[in-house]
Amino acid sequence: MHFGLTEEQRMIVDTTRAFVETELYPHEALVERTGHLPMELIRELQKKAMEAGLYAANMPEEVGGAGLDTLSWLLYERELGRTNYALHWTCVARPSNILLAGTPEQREKYLMPCIRGETWDCLAMTEPGAGSDLRGMSASARQDGEDWILNGTKHFISHADVAGFTIAFLATGEEDTPRGKKKKITAFFVDKGTKGFTVRDGYRNVSHRGYTNSVLEFDDCRVPARNILGEVHKGFDVANDWLGATRLQVAATSIGRAQRALDHALSYAAERKQFGQQIGKFQGVSFKLADMALELKAAELLTYEAAWKFDEGSVTDGDMAMAKLKATEALAMIADEAIQIHGGMGLMDELPLERIWRDARVERIWEGTSEIQRHIISREMLRSVGG
Template identity: 40%
Template sequence: MDFGLTKEQKMIQDMVRQFARSEIAPNAEKWDKEATFPIEVFKKMGELGFLGLPFPERYGGAGADTITYAIAVEEIGRACGGTGLSYAAAVSLGASPLYYFGTEQQKQEYLVPLIKGEALGSFGLTEPNAGSDAGGTRTTAVLEGDHYRINGEKCWITNAGYAKCVIVTAVTGEDLRGKKVISALIVPTNQEGFQIRCEYDKMGVRASNTCELVLTDVKVPKENLLGDPEKGFKQFLYTLDGGRISIAALAVGIAQAAFDKALTYAKERKQFGRTISQFQAIQFKLADMAMEIELARNMVMKAAWLKDQEKPFSKEAAFAKLFASEMATKVCNQALQIHGGYGYMREYGIERMLRDAKLMEIGEGTSEIQRLVIARQLGCL
């Protein structure tokens, strides 16, 4: 469906879809099996302007809206969940905070290269003991004269191995109530004491680069503080809200790919003298899958539209992320069931999609956290 897309939105959708089908989809199985990050593909995406879609032209971006960006995430995720995840993280987590909260100098120095594809954006929030509880951050940044000294660890950080800088959250002090003040700092990856290890052996999204960060007395100029030091927590909550739209779009893309394969297979596979698509049990599965994908896509579009209109969108982003992620796992599982034993084999790609989809329920806030966010928005907490 085109959802009444504008001519420009439809043009970008077609361009991204063609690119994803020719450059990404044919290699998705290989990248997954070998856990290979397709850096050359990201360089091409930078050249084509994909990495700068939602940013103004004055920084080298395309000046597109969030709806257009969500469409691009869906199309890339439809070809490969891992590539889609790194794309979404590069834009919504790595580059967006620089655009929303950075000074003009920071934008020129750090945002522009990300938009051009000269490096990938990366956001260092999660820690071994502070995943869902981001307020439990233990990484510290102590101001010493004209620089901050940073110490701490981050885990499961997307794209860090191919980033020139990582936006790192750290405790910079306490407020008047004795609560932690969490700020964001731009940390160049070549700083002394900054170790990046990319050794995770993951269940899914294996084409995405995922790293552990260890910061030992890492020094950065105080000018590398991103945004208001007193509002760092609110800043990354806003960043996560935007990121949830992209994860929801990615989940829709993965689910759509699984559905497409299941529908095609059902029309070709014969049992008991007729195609299995003629059996009501299969028809009901496909009908439910199609319906839930469409509902999830509509929720993604609504959240993206609200963001573009500068209206509150936290609740809708959580709706979209929660529903789309759980839908994707369910749809991929049903697609595998329709394929039967063949779905369990690597060659059909369905088992990869199921593994990729599962992360959508975990990253950018687990399903449980999304329900808490929604409850808070409803005034329950």
């Protein structure tokens, strides 16, 4: 593993950071104040992101993306992660790579409009009664001739309000396992506007203002068999094949925000004076800065190593779980300590620290809670010794 960045990677970092600071930072206050990202602003920033070559950059070149290797993609995600989530996710969209698992017809209908910025995708897995235990989902689909009938409810579905379609994971049967019966899961494309498919407003969220969540309801919603993504009963297979790296994406965006918080803390510690000297020279502050830098570096190295191993074909679930766990917990610690160093001003909305602090909380929950990540890591360790 080489630690130096290539010239191309440095260019990706510089271009993305300049775009974030010039085009996205100026709109953070609006989104934070209103909790809303106007569509006219989205379209304006979308156009600029496309002109800068940043839109859908996670996609392969053959479908119009930038064709970035995993490390380059995460460096790009790190820079985008510095800003408000709604701004970078909606205006510099990265379509889910699970869309690449579709048939040629499905790619043309669902993937390509996302890459062109005409619409957005969303994934529907979580239910009110089934969070981490996706096999426990109750939303189901049954076959009826050439069609499937979908029923049930999903919630916490990110940006479903702007998405043109959802990829919904529903139970389509059961199988016997050593631990009892488990649901078989199938993934379906469901277009917005399909009869029996309703998107409702979700919950008011303390984290990531402007980045909405919705409740999806399926009430005898009929979709054709051609809308199945992958194979019947193989929804988990397609998810596992294509969605594992989303944990690395969360890690990378968390690192970006942690770096921004640390930068603010470092500058303030050098500028603010108390008792005749810079507060950064007091041990109570200097040790905080050292610990923050240490945690950030550890998170970066775990994330970049996982990215390198991903491209080498040797990454494990434990590698990605470690990166996600460390980065999200480091972000929480760094955001909290940055506020402590600033004192009362750290909680004022003149600075981004209170937002970073609030936004950090959800990172230890979505894409697998910290407890789930620890379970993945320990299970992999025990398996290696026959446990």
